[in-house]
Amino acid sequence: MLRYIAYRSLVALFLVWLVVSLVFLLLHLIPGDPAELLLSQGSLAADPAAVAALRERMGLNDPLWRQYLDHLGGVLTGDLGTSFRDGAPVAEQIALRLPRTLEVIGAATLLAALLGVPLGTYAAVRAGGKADGLLSLLSSIALSTPVFVVGSVAILIFAQKLQWLPAGGFVSFSEDPVQHLKLLILPASAVAISLWAVITRMTRATVIEVLERDYVRTARAKGLSRAPILRRHVVRNAMIPVLTITGLEMGTLIGGTVLVEFVFNWPGLSGYLVSAVDARDYPEVVGIVIVISMLFVFLNLAVDVVNALLDPRISLVKS
């Protein structure tokens, strides 16, 4: 088991190095001078003296290998450079905003899994029945409704009409915990809806598959009653693929929460990326892309490790 985790961690580290290097290369292979691009306003050409000064400041005059090593060294020490726009350290901005995005994703996943796993199991047990049909319809609708539609309609209903919850914004937890959680409910629920549909469908499919397995029959043959069979032999085994899918979906959400953050005015990482891309602020873009990719890679690592803990056969096969 430990050897398997060590092996997977090495692969993850390699992938992170690959991403960091690729982003560096891409940036230097894109035609055009970043300094010039940054200083040019629309069709107006930039002042050559200012461009030269900026190139010096950005280290663009150093040889490529030197720049690469500097870049790598910076990433290793947690230094992602400073923003072009306001000169603030990029790492600080990311450290400030990333937890907010992760909070929405985490809350959404928790909500989706808590509802999706039991409902998916129920649908599987009653496959072909009325409840199954209803859940299948609901999950289809959930998968077909874009998150900004869900968010906008939710604001209309819960903030405008019923006035139960605020329409959007952000207050830090330390400042006002209750308001913070109130503000979190709608964005997290909006994200949770499609994730719920994915988890419900996946759970239904795998539970149906597991119910056909011989070991479930063995569990019945032992004289166990329904609840322990369902819990220990059906859902427990069905969770492995469900967990994998959930992990992958969470990975897509990191950096994919742009729309929700926009709709609910939630100052997370995705919104920061949009504005950074908009302003062509390279250090910011590079920093965010590196952090998102790292998270993506480590999330996959976490999924692999938890899978190995859930299914003892995995570590044997792959290591």
Place this chain on the structure above:
Amino acid sequence: MTRTTRKLLLPGTLIGLILAVIVLAPVLPLHDVRAMDVPNRFAGPSAAHWLGQDEFGRDVLARLIWGGRASLFIAVGSALSAAVLGTLLGLLGGYFRGVVEALTVRASEVILCLPPLLLALLVVTILGAGTGPLMVALTLLYTPNYARVVYAATLQVRALDFVTAQMAMGAHPLAILWRTILPNVMPPLLVQMSLVVASAMMIESGLSFLGLGVVPPTPSWGLMIRAARGAMEVSPLLLLWPSLALAGTILIFNLLCDRLQAVLDPRNVTAGGALWLRKGPRRAALPAVPAATDGPLLAITDMAISVNTSERSLELVRRADVSVHSGETVALVGESGSGKTLTSLALMGLLPDQLGISRGQALFRGRDGRVTDLAQLDEDGFRRFRGAEISMVFQDAAAALNPVHRIGDQLAEALRDTGDAQEISRRVVDLLRHVGIPDPERRQRAYPHELSGGQRQRAMIALAVANAPRLLIADEPTTALDPTIQAQILHLFQKLKSDTPDMGLIFVTHDLAVVAEIADRVVVMYAGEVVESGPVAQVFARPRHPYTAALIASVPEGAADRLVAIPGTVPPPNAMPPGCRFAPRCAHALPACSAAPPGAERPDPARITRCIRWKEVT
């Protein structure tokens, strides 16, 4: 109307309707999408403006239809171009493999590693907002989907004989790709297509909503929702129409995708679930069964097992008569499909959902001396017997043990009236030692995959005898094992029998040598019926049914110079001969044999045969 057209009718019609409205938009009598009417801004639905007017007094219905035109044009357009590009990459990669594969399929898969919305956002920000960049982004995004599907299908088709033959005949690779592979990948491509259109609409509307997609004043659903958000308090309907149109259209395309998949792969449609998991209505008390003071442990009389479908019921097993006395070993013998496994599963209440006992009795004498008719029990009724009084060793221990739990835990779970953790652990170790697993203290912590095949079967047996059952059913427990291991497992059964002299054993097998070694009596089944039964030595010495005789003759023996195979095969359950089921394959059959099912004849008080000619032919 076939099932296929019926399933595709609803989504097909709806998509046809949407497309018709959108294509006909220029000739429909719609208001001008840009004609403003500021005094009437936010006006509700009226005769002139069916869905009302927006924040500039423009007609909402016209904008909705034209907006759909923009959305679908982008979505369908990029789905098509991604399909062409992806199909090309997939075909090339799948046909040529090697370097080409790396450059086409694998290279495109890099795109799948990034969050889709993020990628689209990056492309659009680099190229600027607008319809063109949007289509480029979406095409890029969905190319790998097609490439993967076509690649996989190409690999499959490529290996088919007729393609290999064409290659051998020197047909040009491109001609082969075009003629044989492309038509074969069309169905999965169609599924992808509907999926991609739905997904592309999702992303297009999202980017337009952010102001990075379709550029105003061109109407688009994403833009309409964005504008309506500002006016939510004044006119909530303005938010509702484009939201409904967008979600509804995506839903219809998703529905088409689901239905296409169901039509192309009917295996996916699972109905029924697991009936045993549903609590049925409580059954009335069972009718009292007259109990003799001493009788067999188990007496099955005239039992039938049927498939219950709505149209008709089909008997898979019938006229099963088996009895087992305590301490006795009865072998259930027959070819595969003879109903021996179904009969044993029925005794545990573990028949598959569609099957049930439709006739007869299976009287079981419990530990407390009470007699219960197993044929009448429901899931809850059976639970009292399973594991405690009747238990079963399954054929394939590797599949019958749960791979994610330790052997010891699975064994502990089976124990009844347990004590504290220490007591449980001691009993588990004792059981494992009892079935001959070496080093049981350590082995109880092993997972099933860490044990050898023979040890897994021993663990399975430990599970079955954990509560010293009165009746043990072993369903071909040695079939999946090596011959040397088979002998060891057989030896273990003999040891268990001598350790627990009161336990009845039903040993299901098709191996007559095993029967001779372990059983006291033998029951021969053929095509779902018991054809002969009696003490092993007598039956083997003088079979009273032509089928038994043929079975014995087909066993390889050292001295025999030739094997006698039984001609023909077991008839399928839906085409059983009317009379004796063995008649079509029987060397001694007369017209009378096929006239009516033969009754049970008793050549000897201890024996039964279902052959009307037993006196003459055996």
